[in-house]
Amino acid sequence: MSREERGLSRPFRARTARGIDLHVETDATLPLVDVSLLLRGGAAQDPEGKEGVARLHARLLRRGTRRFSPSRARSLPAASADELDEAIESLGGTLSIDVTPSAVRVGGTVIRRNLEPFVALLASLLAAPALRRADLAYVKREADAQLAALADEDRWLASRALRHTLFGAHPYGRSMIGTRASIAAIRHADVLAHHEALVRSDGLVVGMAGDVSPDLAQALVARYLHALPRGPGEDRPIADAPRLRGLHVVLVDKPDRAQAQLLIGARGVRLGEPAFYPMVVANTVFGGTFSARLVKAVRSERGYSYTATSRLHADRARDAWIAYTHPSIDQLRDCLALELELVRDFVSGGVRAREVAFAKSYLEGSHAFERDTASKRLEPHLEASLFSIGERFFTRPLEHVRAVDAASASRAVRRVLGGRDGRADDLVVAVLAPRKLERSLASLPGITSFRTIPHLAALSLGSDARARGASLE
């Protein structure tokens, strides 16, 4: 039984007078502190046709602040983008603003001696951002440039095509970075509205991990973050996407490739649902370790692909289960046929008791590495607070893993990946490869739909609700 299971490792938690949920994990081994400010409501809230608002807002936060006066005694002058970057790096800090479908995380790491000015600076980004119209034009140009650079990222292009086919207009199918068209459509008022809805003190989740005491953390929150506007942020729930029926293949045509990008995906599970941990165990059996079925068949026995892995993407609605490999162009068809067979066998045959025992042993043993730093120990508590799903789901994963057996894992696989008749036919295959392979791939048995798009068109997927190329249930 781990320390946390024995209740020995509970971070400090407090709800402040302004509704901020504060979590602190103290560990003075190194003079470092990780700070996270988690805001509910991420890219899923982007209006249709304006995909990219949340991300542009995040970029805009770094473009400058107004004067920030959290109290009479304290005041930070207005800062330009240049001054903000200088300030963060001069403090020995890193800052990132990450946007996911369900949340925005503003955070970073700083050397202990500079914690207070770092927290003040983070607070000023949220409480007093300049959000200038001219800066919006700047971050839109920047986003366009980044989008163009993604044309070189083959795996990203294939992943975009997979998500678009699997989820269509659902938030998980839309592009978080946006498309050229959606970025152009975003107006200053859209970003201001997003900021207004997102940045509130009530429900803000704050985590501090490392060389910081609960007293100091509380004092810093009261000193700087109580300046945020009151009231709950606007966060609409995300419904599950409808299940896509049939086997759908999308070929992203990119010439001159030595290898293909091959992703097989299906709608997965949501955080908190009973099938979640059985699927975690089952996925470990399928593609979660070097001993897993996918790795053995694709890499070890046939040498088709250096990388062979599968992953459950987890969010508050059913996100994707995705298997990934990158076989050579010559071996693509054989590799795809093999992987489809593996998935079908996974669904129809389930997982065996000895495989489940192995996966559980792996997950239990490796859990120590999920908790070996203060920030890792704090993370499940932040997630529990953010998703309001029940603390034990996040903080006691081993209890759930231990309860899984072969029957429950097999049942979860059948339910999540199985088609109408229990066979694994409700899948999306996204392949990035030259178009010359079209006929060979299309001749695979059991395909419901097949379409080919130029690789640059993949950059435009994700802002057209009508573009889903498959039938819905």
Next chain:
Amino acid sequence: MKRSSGPRYEGRQPFGERLSIERFRLENGLELLVLPDPSAAIVSYHTWFRVGSRDEEAGETGAAHLLEHLMFIATERYPEGEFDRLVERAGGESNAATWADWTYYYENLPASALPLAIELESERMHALRLVRERVASEIEVVLSERRDRVEDDVEGAATEALYALAFGPRHPYGWPTIGWKRDIRRFDAARCERFYRRHYAPDRASVVVAGDVDPKRVAARVARAYGAIPASRTARAPFRAPRALRTIERTLTLRTSAQRLGLGFRAPRFADPDYAIAVILSSVLTGGRSARLHRELVRDAELAVDVRASTTPFEHQGLFELWVSAREGVSMTRLRPRVERAIRRLQRELVPEAELDKVKNRLELGFLEGIETIPGKAEQIGFGRLVAGDPAHAFERLEAYRRARPEDLRRVARAIFGAAHVAIHVEPRAEAATRLAARSAT
């Protein structure tokens, strides 16, 4: 194998203010470095071998890396696949890396599984089993890795070309650690076996154990497991000095959306005190959003999507690399003069103290993050021992950053940038086609 005596204790060395490394050596030359750290109930077990791609011959490039792959397959006592199964069943993960000067293997495990790591690593140090069919399929895996990291990757392809240009394609620092494709295809079990027998031996290795462990017990167990493995009969071949760097520039035409430029300058070796200064210089130019070139090219002029600089941490002189990725449609002719101006400024002017302090803070943060976890500490110890000769070298490096003065930066900038350079221009295939069409039309 003959039996041998126990481990010889060689002393204690501080690793920062709170921790110490206990040093041991076996009779067969195996070095053992133990860092007791009870901060988590885990152990990180590293084996660093003094063999890398620089120990290959021309025509057998990629041997060290391919062998690293093969080390996970089978030994005399453990059949195929058993290595990974045992480590994973214990809740561990295992992996490895190869570069020019070294190869290392690690297992991160719950502390209670330390005996398993000792057993597996000692076994594969002397009893690897190379089966013909599996060597063939692993060659396919390596070719796949190469396609992924080099052939279909713009950055990988450009970096490979830069090193070949700087050191020559027949010098070990000039050929890619993963190997040239034609060489990788030529390997068979017998050639891999020869490479293994020549280079894998206890006196060519340092074992690093970090975590919740008792050094004396670890040493006794390591001695039992490794003590009878014979030492190597061959010394490591001396490093062949590369040709002097000559200024050469080449264009690489690739399927990409925008132009890139890679510049390479001869840089100090990792153990050289000036290496720390070179790291600071790279950070002044591109380390973070407020760094000079990032600010000018990415943020203010909006000409580039990315700039980055680094110094290769080689045992011998490596390269100071500087890469610029233009925005789509932006010609490198607009970017390069700005890059050269920033370099000249470093050679002529002193970096202001405030800017230097900022970079030092940034590097200190990176250092602390590098030793935050137990596996991170083990890696720092192994790397420091192999490349600089000092397991606690990371702390010496931190002190070197702190000592650096503006005058040091200018002196080293003059030494690095005042000499010859190599350059790789990456030109998008579409632009190349347009250029050729225009030329043929005239």
